[in-house]
Amino acid sequence: MHNKQSTMYKLIYSIFLLATISGFSQPRLPENYYWQKMDNGLEVVVIENNKVPLATIEIAVKNGAYTEGPEFSGLSHLFEHMFFKANNDYPDQEKFIRRTEELGMIFNGTTGEEKVNYYFTFNNDSLEAGLKFMNSAMRFPIYRKEDMEKENPVVDGEFQRAESNPQFLLYFEVQKKTWGDLFTRKNPIGDHVIINTATPEKMMIIKDKYYYPNNSILVICGDVKHEAAFQLANKIFGSWKHSGFDPHQKYPIPEFKPLTKSDYFVTVSSIAATPYMMYQWEGPDYRNDSAATVAADVFSTLVGLNSSKWQQALIDKGLATYAIFQYQVLKYVGPVYAFIAPNPDKIKECHEEIMKQVAEFSKPGYFTAGQIEDAKGILLRNQIRNTEKPSSIPNQMTNYWASTSLDYYTDLTKNYQNVTEADIRRYIDKYLNNKPFVAGIIINEEMNKKYKPEAYFKQK
Amino acid sequence: MKNRNILFFIISLCSLSLQSVAQSEPYEMTIEGVKVIVHPSHNQLISVVTVIKGGVQNYPAEKQGIEGLAIRALTECGTVNDDKNSFKDKLDKVSGQVYGNSMMDYATFRLNCVLTDFDIVWPLYSDALTSPKFDQKEFLRIRQDAVNMIRDSESDPQNAIDKYAKKVAFRGKNYAKDPDGTEAIVAKLTVDETKKYYKSVLNRGKLLIVVVGDIDRNLLQENIAAMLKKIPAGPAFNNKKEAYAPAKATFSSTKKDLATNYIQGITGAPLPGTADYNAYQLAMNIFSNKHFLDVRSKNGLSYAPGAWFAGGSTSTTNIIVSTTEPDKYKKVFDTLVSKLKKDGFTAEEVKNEKAGYVTSVYYRQETNDAQANSLVNNEVQFGNWKRSITIKEEINKVTLEQVNAVFKKYMGNITWVYMGNPAKVNPALYAPTSKPLPKSTVTPAKKN
Numbered sequence: 001m002h003n004k005q006s007t008m009y010k011l012i013y014s015i016f017l018l019a020t021i022s023g024f025s026q027p028r029l030p031e032n033y034y035w036q037k038m039d040n041g042l043e044v045v046v047i048e049n050n051k052v053p054l055a056t057i058e059i060a061v062k063n064g065a066y067t068e069g070p071e072f073s074g075l076s077h078l079f080e081h082m083f084f085k086a087n088n089d090y091p092d093q094e095k096f097i098r099r100t101e102e103l104g105m106i107f108n109g110t111t112g113e114e115k116v117n118y119y120f121t122f123n124n125d126s127l128e129a130g131l132k133f134m135n136s137a138m139r140f141p142i143y144r145k146e147d148m149e150k151e152n153p154v155v156d157g158e159f160q161r162a163e164s165n166p167q168f169l170l171y172f173e174v175q176k177k178t179w180g181d182l183f184t185r186k187n188p189i190g191d192h193v194i195i196n197t198a199t200p201e202k203m204m205i206i207k208d209k210y211y212y213p214n215n216s217i218l219v220i221c222g223d224v225k226h227e228a229a230f231q232l233a234n235k236i237f238g239s240w241k242h243s244g245f246d247p248h249q250k251y252p253i254p255e256f257k258p259l260t261k262s263d264y265f266v267t268v269s270s271i272a273a274t275p276y277m278m279y280q281w282e283g284p285d286y287r288n289d290s291a292a293t294v295a296a297d298v299f300s301t302l303v304g305l306n307s308s309k310w311q312q313a314l315i316d317k318g319l320a321t322y323a324i325f326q327y328q329v330l331k332y333v334g335p336v337y338a339f340i341a342p343n344p345d346k347i348k349e350c351h352e353e354i355m356k357q358v359a360e361f362s363k364p365g366y367f368t369a370g371q372i373e374d375a376k377g378i379l380l381r382n383q384i385r386n387t388e389k390p391s392s393i394p395n396q397m398t399n400y401w402a403s404t405s406l407d408y409y410t411d412l413t414k415n416y417q418n419v420t421e422a423d424i425r426r427y428i429d430k431y432l433n434n435k436p437f438v439a440g441i442i443i444n445e446e447m448n449k450k451y452k453p454e455a456y457f458k459q460k
Numbered sequence: 461m462k463n464r465n466i467l468f469f470i471i472s473l474c475s476l477s478l479q480s481v482a483q484s485e486p487y488e489m490t491i492e493g494v495k496v497i498v499h500p501s502h503n504q505l506i507s508v509v510t511v512i513k514g515g516v517q518n519y520p521a522e523k524q525g526i527e528g529l530a531i532r533a534l535t536e537c538g539t540v541n542d543d544k545n546s547f548k549d550k551l552d553k554v555s556g557q558v559y560g561n562s563m564m565d566y567a568t569f570r571l572n573c574v575l576t577d578f579d580i581v582w583p584l585y586s587d588a589l590t591s592p593k594f595d596q597k598e599f600l601r602i603r604q605d606a607v608n609m610i611r612d613s614e615s616d617p618q619n620a621i622d623k624y625a626k627k628v629a630f631r632g633k634n635y636a637k638d639p640d641g642t643e644a645i646v647a648k649l650t651v652d653e654t655k656k657y658y659k660s661v662l663n664r665g666k667l668l669i670v671v672v673g674d675i676d677r678n679l680l681q682e683n684i685a686a687m688l689k690k691i692p693a694g695p696a697f698n699n700k701k702e703a704y705a706p707a708k709a710t711f712s713s714t715k716k717d718l719a720t721n722y723i724q725g726i727t728g729a730p731l732p733g734t735a736d737y738n739a740y741q742l743a744m745n746i747f748s749n750k751h752f753l754d755v756r757s758k759n760g761l762s763y764a765p766g767a768w769f770a771g772g773s774t775s776t777t778n779i780i781v782s783t784t785e786p787d788k789y790k791k792v793f794d795t796l797v798s799k800l801k802k803d804g805f806t807a808e809e810v811k812n813e814k815a816g817y818v819t820s821v822y823y824r825q826e827t828n829d830a831q832a833n834s835l836v837n838n839e840v841q842f843g844n845w846k847r848s849i850t851i852k853e854e855i856n857k858v859t860l861e862q863v864n865a866v867f868k869k870y871m872g873n874i875t876w877v878y879m880g881n882p883a884k885v886n887p888a889l890y891a892p893t894s895k896p897l898p899k900s901t902v903t904p905a906k907k908n
Contacts, residue, residue, distance in 0.1 A: 051502070051826060052822040052823075052825055052826055054819060054822050054826075085757075093753065094753060094758075097749060097752075097753055097757070101749065101809070101815075101816060102815070104812065104814075104815030104816040104818060104819040106816075106819055106820065121819065121823060122819055123815070123818065123819060123822075150758070150759065150760035151760060153760045153761075153784075154756055154762070154763050155763070157782065157784070158763040158764070159719075160718075160720035160782070160784065161618075161719075161720060161764070161782050163718075163720075164617045164718040164719045164720055164722075164782075165615065166615050167616075270716075270717045271615060271617075271716070271717060272615060273611040273612070273614040273615040274614075305552050306545060306548035306551075307548075307549050307552065316544075318604060321604075321605040321608040321609060321612070341612060343605075343608060344608070374552055374553055377553065377554065378552070378555040381555040381574050381577075382555065384503075384505060384574055385505065388503060388505060388827050388828070389826040389827045390826055391823060391826060392826075
C-alpha cells in the first residue's frame with residue numbers, strides 16, 4: 001500500500017513538475033537533444049555534442065519573405081543586417097564588432113522565405129557571454145537614420161552581386177512568374193527601391209510584429225551541459241516579454257494561387273557564359289500535405305541516382321553537365337524545381353528530353369523498387385553526414401522548426417524509410433504530372449542567335 | 461531490398477568491428493615508401509585523401525586543365541573492374557563519395573563514407589586511383605562537361621575575377637596556370653595524352669595519404685599496402701617555392717556588363733615555414749576585420765569586402781570587393797593601410813585575434829573532411845602535419861611587434877584588377893602611373 005501510494009505520488013508529482021517547468025508538451029527529439037519552453041514562450045533546445053570545445057548559439061525567428069507585402073519587400077533582410085549594427089549595450093558597430101573579437105566569435109545571419117536566423121560560434125567557456133551578447137542584439141537594437149543610410153546600399157550591394165550572376169537572374173525570373181502577385185512573399189532579397197528608402201520606423205514595425213520570444217527559438221549546440229545551458233537561457237532571456245498574440249494569426253499569410261498554365265521565357269544576357277535552364281512547379285506544403293513533402297524528398301533523391309532514367313537520359317547521354325531535381329519543404333507551398341546546365345550544342349534535345357522525362361514520371365517502370373530502397377539508404381546515411389558538423393546543426397533544425405515542426409525534424413529520417421511507391425506516385429500525380437510549370441532559359445546573345453531557343457522553348 | 465537499410469541501421473548502432481581496435485591518438489606510418497597520416501574522428505564516418513603533390517608545377521601552361529580532367533576521368537570513365545555506370549551505381553547504393561580535385565599545389569583523390577560501408581567503397585576507390593580505364597566515349601563526355609564548367613565558372617564574377625587576377629599577377633609563372641584550364645586548351649585534350657599525363661604523376665614519390673576515421677590500424681595498413689603495390693615508385697617530389705613581390709602597383713581592367721563592379725588586389729605574403737608566417741596570419745585576420753568595418757559598416761561601400769592571406773608554394777595577400785563606387789573604396793582602403801602602417805595594431809587586437817584564431821581552428825576540425833584538409837595542407841606546405849594540432853600554441857607565441865612588422869613588410873605594391881564598368885573607375889588611384897580608361901559603352905544586362 002505504502003509503495004503503491006508512493007508510486008502514485010511520484011507519478012502525479014512528476015506530471016505536476018513537468019507542467020511547472022514547461023507548461024507545454026515535449027516534442028520528440030533525437031538523443032542528446034533537450035527542450036524547454038520558457039514561460040514567455042521562447043523554445044530552447046540544447047544539443048550536447050563534444051566533437052570540438054566550441055558552442056554555437058542560434059536564435060531563429062518566424063519572419064522572412066513570407067511576411068512581406070510589396071511595401072516591405074526585403075526589409076526582413078535589412079532588419080537582419082541591422083541586428084549586427086548597434087544596440088543598447090554596444091551602441092555602434094565598431095563596439096559590436098570589437099565584442100565579437102573579444103569573444104573570438106564566428107557569426108552571421110540569414111534571411112529566407114520563412115525564417116530569419118542569427119548565429120554565433122565561440123569557445124564553449126564563453127557561453128554566458130555569448131548568450132548575453134545575443135540577448136542585447138535581439139532585444140535592444142538601435143535603428144539610427146544614419147546607420148540605415150549606410151546599410152541600405154550594403155544590402156542593395158548584396159542584391160547587385162546576385163544580379164551579376166546569371167543563375168540568380170534566371171532563378172529570380174522563375175520566382176516572379178511562379179508566384180505572381182505574391183512574389184514578394186517568396187523573395188527574401190527584396191526590392192531595390194524599398195531597401196534604399198527604408199526607415200527606422202519600418203524596422204520597428206517588423207520588430208513589433210515578429211520579434212518576440214513566442215515567435216522564436218534559441219538553440220545551443222556544442223560542448224555544453226544542458227542543465228547549465230537551460231539555466232543561463234532562463235536567466236538571460238527570461239525577462240523577454242511575450243507578445244500577447246500569435247503574430248501569424250494576427251498578420252496572416254495570404255494563400256499562394258495555383259499556377260493555371262505553363263509559362264516559358266527566354267532571357268538574353270551577356271553575363272551567361274554558358275546557358276542555364278530552370279523548370280519549377282508548385283509542390284506540397286507542410287500544412288496541407290506533409291506526407292507528400294516526405295515523398296517528394298525520396299523522389300528527388302531517387303532522380304539523383306546515377307541509375308535513374310533522368311540521369312541516364314540527361315547526363316550519361318551528354319545532354320547536360322548537371323541536372324538537379326529538388327524539392328524545398330515550406331509551410332506555404334514548397335517549390336519543386338529542376339536546374340540544368342545544358343550542353344550548349346544540345347539545348348533543344350536537352351529541353352525535349354526533360355519534357356519527355358517529366359511526362360514519364362508517373363508511368364509504371366519509371367523507377368524501380370530497388371531504386372526506392374537505394375534512395376532511402378542515401379537519406380539514412382545523409383542523417384549521419386548532416387549531423388557531423390556541430391555548428392551547422394542549429395541552422396538545419398531551425399529550418400524545420402520554422403517551416404514544419406520539431407517532431408517533423410526528428411521523425412524525418414524514419415519517415416523516409418516508410419515511404420512507399422504509392423506515396424511517391426500520389427505525390428507525382430498531385431503535383432507534377434500534367435501540372436502547369438514555369439520554364440526559363442538564360443543564354444548569351446551569340447548562343448541565342450546560334451541555337452534559337454525561342455523556336456522550341458515554348459508551350460506546344 | 462528493404463532489409464538492407466534496416467540491417468545498415470542496426471550495424472551502425474552496434475559497436476563496429478572496424479573501429480574496435482582503432483587508436484585514439486593520431487599517428488603516422490610509412491607504407492611502400494608513402495607517408496600515411498591517421499587521425500581518429502570519434503564518429504561514424506571515414507575520410508581518406510590521397511594527395512598527388514605538384515599541382516601546377518606538374519604540367520606546362522599549354523596543357524593547363526589536364527590534371528583536373530585526368531582526376532575527373534578516374535570516377536567517370538570506368539575502371540578495370542567496372543564501367544562508369546556500374547562504378548557509380550555501386551557507390552550510390554551506400555551513398556559513398558569518391559571524387560577528386562586538382563589545385564595549385566597538389567591534386568586530391570578522396571573517399572568519404574559511413575565506416576560500416578568502407579569495405580564496399582574502398583575497392584572502388586582503390587580501383588579508380590590505380591586502374592582507371594579512360595574509356596574514350598566517357599572521356600569525350602566529361603571533356604565537354606569540363607568546357608561547360610569553365611564557362612559556368614566564368615559566369616560567376618567572383619570566380620572570374622580571381623582567375624583574372626592570378627593571370628595578370630603571375631604572368632609567365634607557375635601560378636598563372638589555372639587548374640581548371642581554358643576552354644581552348646581543354647577542348648583539345650585527347651584521352652591518350654590525359655592518360656599518359658596521369659601515369660606520369662601517379663608515382664609513390666609524389667603521394668601522401670591522410671585518413672580521418674576510427675579504423676583499425678592493421679586493416680587500414682593492409683588495404684593501403686595492397687593499393688600502393690599497384691603504383692610505381694618514383695623520386696621524392698621537390699616543391700619549388702616562389703615568392704611574389706611586385707615591383708610596383710599596377711591596374712588592369714576588363715569590361716563586363718555587371719550590376720556592380722568587382723575589384724581584386726594581390727600582393728606577396730610569407731612562404732610556409734618562414735618566421736613571418738604565423739604573425740602575418742594574425743595581421744591579415746585583424747586587417748580583414750578592419751577592412752570590413754571601414755568599407756562596409758562605416759562607409760556602406762560593399763556587401764562583402766574580403767581580405768585574406770593564402771599560404772602556398774606562392775603565398776599571396778588577397779583583397780576583394782564588389783562596389784558601385786570603386787574610387788571611393790580605394791581611398792578608404794589607402795587611408796586604412798596608411799594608418800595601420802603608421803600606428804600599428806594594438807595589443808588588445810592581437811590578443812582578441814588569437815582567441816578568434818583558436819575558434820577558427822576548431823571550426824575547421826568539425827568534420828572529417830575538413831580535418832583531413834588541414835592535415836594535408838600542413839604536411840604538404842610545412843612538412844609537418846602535427847602543426848594542424850599545435851598551431852593553437854604556436855599562434856599564441858606571436859608578439860604584437862611581429863604582427864606590426866610583417867604587416868609593414870608585406871602589404872606593399874598591389875596588383876589590382878577590375879571587372880565591370882570602366883567608366884566608374886580612375887586607374888590612377890590604384891596605380892599612380894596608369895592612364896585613365898576610355899569612356900565605357902557598357903549597357904545593363906537585359907532581363908525579360
